[in-house]
Structure formats: C-alpha cells, structure tokens
Amino acid sequence: MQINNVTEKEEGTYKCYRKSIDNSTIHESLTFAALILQVPPTIRIIKNVTNKILRCEPDGIPQNYRYHRWQHLSEYGQLIRLLPNKQTILMDQNSAISSTNNFKLSGMYVCSAENGVADIHGSTIQTGKVSVLLQDKPRFVAVTENIQYGLVGTQIDISVRIYCYPELISSNILTSEFCCYNKTEYQLVSDYNITVSSFGQTVRMKGYKISLEGFTLTDKDFTTYIFWIQNEIGEATFSVKLMLRVGGIVICSIVSNTYCYLKRNTRVNVMLETYPAEHYDEIGTINYNNVVFETPTDVPQENDRIHRVDSGSDLLLRIDTESSEESVMQRLADFSQCGDGYEHPYHSINPESIEMHPYCSIGSNMYKNTIIFPTTVGTKKTLDSTIAMKTSKTPWLIIHTKMQ
DSSP states (O other): OOOOSOOGGGOEEEEEEEEEEETTEEEEEEEEEEEOOOEEEEEEEEEETTTTEEEEEEEEESOOOEEOOEEEEOTTSOEEEEEOSSSEEESOOSTTOOGGGGGGTOEEEEEEEEOSOOOTTSOOOEEEEEEEOOOEEEEEOTTOOSEEEEOTTSEEEEEEEEEEESOOSEEEEEOSSOOOGGGSTTEEEEEEEEEEEETTEEEEEEEEEEEEEEEEOOGGGOSEEEEEEEOSSOEEEEEEEEEEOOHHHHHHHHHHHHHHHHHHHHHHHHHHTOOGGGOEEEOOOOOGGGOEEOOOOSOOTTSOOOOOEEOTTOOOOOOOOOSSHHHHHHHHGGGGTTOOOOSOTTOOOOGGGOOOOTTOOOOGGGEEEEEEOOSOOOOSOGGGHHHHHHHTTSOEEEEEEOOO
16 A cells, blocks of 8 residues: 555544455455654744744644754844754843843744654754844944044045844934035935844844935035934934045145155265365365474486375375376465465475565464365376376365465
8 A cells, every 4th residue: 555645534443354365265364554654843933022922833743842942043144143952032031131222133034843753854953034124223333433534525435334124214314514415415314234243243233324416515514414323213413523634735735845855865976076176175174383394205306206295194295297297386386375485386385494484474273284185186198197087086185375
C-alpha cells in the first residue's frame, strides 16, 4: 500500500489481512502497521511591542522542541547581538536601555528551533523571523557634524541625518535672523541610509537627510543654524555652526612663503656671483709691531715680483704686476704716501735698516685695510700664465696711510 501526500488524517494503525488457499487449505494472516506522522516545525513569532516581549511558537510533530539563541539583526541583515535560547525573551535585556533609546531595539528578530525531523532539504533546524519597529521621538545620529564649512561666493551645503519612526510631521531650519527656511526652496528632506551605534555595533538603518542648499554664501551667512524636527512622539533640535573654510588661506600662506624663500635664495646667488673686481671685504687692522719683511727668493728679474709680508697671523701680501712697468709703478705708489726714501720700488727691504722718518708716524690704529680683487690680470709673457691664474684668485692688500 502506498499513501501519497500524507497529512495528519492518515496517521494511525493499519491492519493487513492475508488469505490464501493451498491444496484446499485456507491460510489466513493478520499484520498490523502503525503510521506515525513526523513534521519539521514551522515557526511563527508573537510580539508584544508594548512590553517588548517576543515569543517563539513552533508547530511540528513531535512537539518536543529545542530552542537555539535568538538573533537580533538590522533591517539589512547585519547581526547586532545574540539573545538567550528561550521560547520567550525580552528585547531590552540590558536594563540600561530606556524608552528614549527604542530605536536601538528595532530591527529583525530570528527564532530557531528543531524537533529532530529534517525537512526536504535535510535541515533539522527551522527558523522564523519578525520585524520590530518601536516608536521613538526623532533623533539626530551621532555622526552629524555640528561644525560645517563653506566659502564666500559658493553655494551653501550643510546637512543633518536623523532617525525617525513614526515619520516626520514637521521640520524647519532657522537662524537668529531668519525663522523659516522650511517655507523656502532651500530646505530639502530626503530618504537616507544612516549609520548608528547599537549594542557596540555600527549599524546601517533607514533614516532621513535634511539639508540646506542652493543660495550663494555671503559674510552674514556664516552663523549658527538650528535644525528642528518633530513626529507624533516628540521633537528634537540640533545646532550647526557654519564656519569659513581656511584651506585657501593656508594655501596662500604656503605659496607666499615659497615665493619669499626662492626670492631670498636668488638674491644670495646673485651676491655670490658678483664679479671679483667689485667684491670688497674688510679684514680689520693689522698689527705692524710684529711684521717681518723677507727678501723674495728665486724669482727671475724678468718675471713679475712677488713680495710676501709675514706677520703673527701668517697674512700673505702678494702684489702681481701688470704687463707694463708703468701699471706696476702706479699700483705700488700707494705704499709710499709717507715718503719712504727709496729710489726704486723693486728694492728689497732690509729689516735691519728700516728707518722711520721723523714726520711720519706709523701705528696700528692709523690704517684702514681692504682686500681688492683685480679686474683683469694681463701678461705679455707665456711663462707668467701660471702666476696670472693664481693672481686672479688672490686678493691684493692696499694700505692707506692716515696722516696725523
């Protein structure tokens, strides 16, 4: 016997009677069979929103059920928390949850139970779920910024995000000087997926966005804007201070500092590249009390003369001649302003025969010393090229005598 589409009506004990005749002998037999119906449970959830109670009601055969932990999910299926494995639970397991935070209890609740009977897919665990939306006063979500920015001459664009169930009845944006942006085209209300913190989880929920946009900012528009919202449970307000964006000022400051830095470097480079003939450095006063004069050694008469003056500071004084004897005489004339009595400027100086004129007094405080680089170094002889190259890099020292 085959029974299709078995229901509870077919459940019971079945008797099978068998009779056969063999050689005029009658054989009879009786067999009993029990049909026991097993049905995996279907689950429905009864909710008591007022008391925030949920009850799981499975229906299957046999009616011996084992319950698994409840799941609290967001509207988008994200797991928020797990609740005890009982038939009946309280949604606000945490006593710290007050009626002002009903929005955290909203979402999808899932009950799971089993009676040991597998369904057609082979699963013994069956589930049921219910959507819960608890009424609460409107609230501004935590990610809303109470300081927002704009630029003069650009379009205003400030906004807030809210959760509200039941739906909004009224909303408005106002300032100290203007009462009712809700009566203008600049205030907009639109559906928006918000993000809230619920039981330690960041949860996405359905909400609203209220924005103020569309008019050009002037100086007087940088002020505080009050967002006011209301539903049948209550109302809430939120302040947004519109500040002038300082990014442009920072960029201008960076550009200005960069320009000044480059200009300063350019000026330094120009100073460093000044032609040697126009570069003067003051080297201070030379102490002539310890001056020792030496006779030039191994310098050919036909070449330029090099006079070296050694002092306590190891200062070298080199005088390189020009290509003509006349220019040499002109440059050495500055050394004889006091009238030293020598007939030829090329004569070597004997330190033992130095004699001071009675009308000329030499003191360390009577000299002003200046290093001067030559404009050009000329020479008629190829043999002097090495000396000329060195001379172009070596300063001349001219001592000006101050008469008393």
